[in-house]
Structure formats: structure tokens, C-alpha cells
């Protein structure tokens with residue numbers, strides 16, 4: 001299926017001594033060494049200002065490392081030409097902390113956007129978008145514009161938009177930051193359902209309840225721009241297919 005890529009079997013993202021600085025400031029991320037397994041579910045945690053959003057920006061290719069190597073979907077992207085990135089971005093779904101919905105478009109049109117950008121005709125858009133809106137419990141809000149939706153509803157439109165094109169990698173920045181506990185459970189359910197369908201998921205969160213409710217998820221902890229990985233488990237994740245029975 002992805003045979004042309006030379007990635008280490010089972011690895012979707014690999015960081016090798018990655019550093020990031022903004023402008024001429026000090027590095028906000030330092031010496032990040034880790035791998036994400038295909039099909040894994042990861043929580044990214046750490047104190048405010050530790051660099052979680054910055055790390056996610058590297059993952060969704062909005063920032064490039066200022067140091068080190070970074071491969072995504074098996075290709076080295078730290079120095080890839082800018083015009084090469086949109087093709088990779090289409091394989092990544094992002095739920096932004098502040099949603100970034102388009103205010104003047106309906107919930108339906110916001111969710112339809114990735115399919116339309118990918119060139120799908122309206123016949124291929126209508127059904128999947130209706131189905132996705134139903135899946136996130138917003139079938140009756142399809143024509144509503146974001147400013148008329150509650151925070152939790154906007155959050156679910158943002159999730160529907162992020163997953164409609166079946167991304168291989170789903171990145172969510174504090175996806176339960178604006179909702180109550182019941183809605184947080186519902187959002188977690190949506191993310192784990194995507195994960196069961198094969199999508200690799202990484203979620204930045206301060207919500208310990210969310211982590212406790214997701215057995216099998218792996219923790220990635222950042223402190224002051226560096227990974228806390230005392231056992232090296234993030235550099236050499238156990239149980240990767242390439243290592244089994246080899």
C-alpha cells in the first residue's frame with residue numbers, strides 16, 4: 001500500500017535530535033528523539049509553555065525544525081522544499097486549539113472543505129459530510145455557522161473536518177479544553193474510534209481524566225522543551241512489527 005516509502009516498518013513519524021527556535025530566540029524544543037508507531041494513540045503532556053503546541057506545529061508541518069532530522073510518512077521533511085509539503089499535509093488531520101473554523105461557512109461547508117480541496121465533486125461530498133455530521137451528533141446543525149454554535153459544537157465540527165478525508169495522522173491540540181466532562185468523553189470516543197480505524201492519533205492535553213480513560217495510549221511528556229523519556233521507550237518503542245520475530 002505504501003511500498004514506495006522506505007520507512008521503518010510501523011513507524012509513521014521519526015524525530016532525530018530535533019530542535020526548534022523562533023527567530024533568534026533560545027530553542028523552545030531541544031534534542032527531541034522519538035518515534036510514533038503507525039496506529040498508535042499518544043497523549044502529549046507537560047506544563048504550560050513546555051513546547052507542546054510547538055511540537056504539534058512541527059508534526060503538522062506548519063513549522064520546520066531549526067536543527068535535526070524529521071521524517072513523516074517515511075520521507076525526510078526537515079529540509080524538503082516548501083511546495084512539497086501540501087501533499088503531506090493532506091494526509092494529516094488537525095484539530096486546532098482555537099478550532100479555526102471559517103466563520104462565514106456553514107458547519108456542512110466547513111466539514112466539506114478538505115474533500116473539496118482534494119478535488120472531490122459534489123456527488124462525493126454530500127453523503128460523507130452528512131454521515132460525518134451525524135457521527136459527531138450535529139446532523140441537525142448542518143446549516144449553522146460557527147458563531148451560532150456552542151464551544152462543544154464548534155469543537156465537534158473541527159473534529160469532523162479533521163477526520164473527513166480519513167487522515168493517516170490525526171493531531172489534536174487540547175481538544176477538550178472548552179467542553180464539560182460529558183462532552184470530553186464524547187470527543188475522546190470519536191478520537192478512539194478513528195484510531196480503531198487505523199489512524200495514528202496524537203493529542204496534547206492537560207486533562208488527566210482523558211488519559212486515565214484511554215488504556216493502551218502512550219504518554220509523551222515535555223518539560224522545558226525536552227522530552228522526559230528516562231527509559232528510552234519513545235526512541236525505541238517496544239513491539240514494532242519490524243522487531244517482532246526478526
Ligand SMILES: Nc1ncnc2c1ncn2[C@@H]1O[C@H](COP(=O)(O)OP(=O)(O)OP(=O)(O)O)[C@@H](O)[C@H]1O
Nearest residue numbers: 022023025028046047048049050051052053054055
Ligand atoms: N510564534 C512564536 N514566537 C516566539 N516564541 C514562541 C512562539 N510560539 C511559542 N513560543 C514560545 O515557545 C515556548 C513553548 O510554547 P508552546 O505554545 O509550544 O507551549 P505549550 O506547551 O503548548 O503551552 P500551553 O500548554 O500553555 O499551550 C514558550 O516559551 C512560548 O513563549
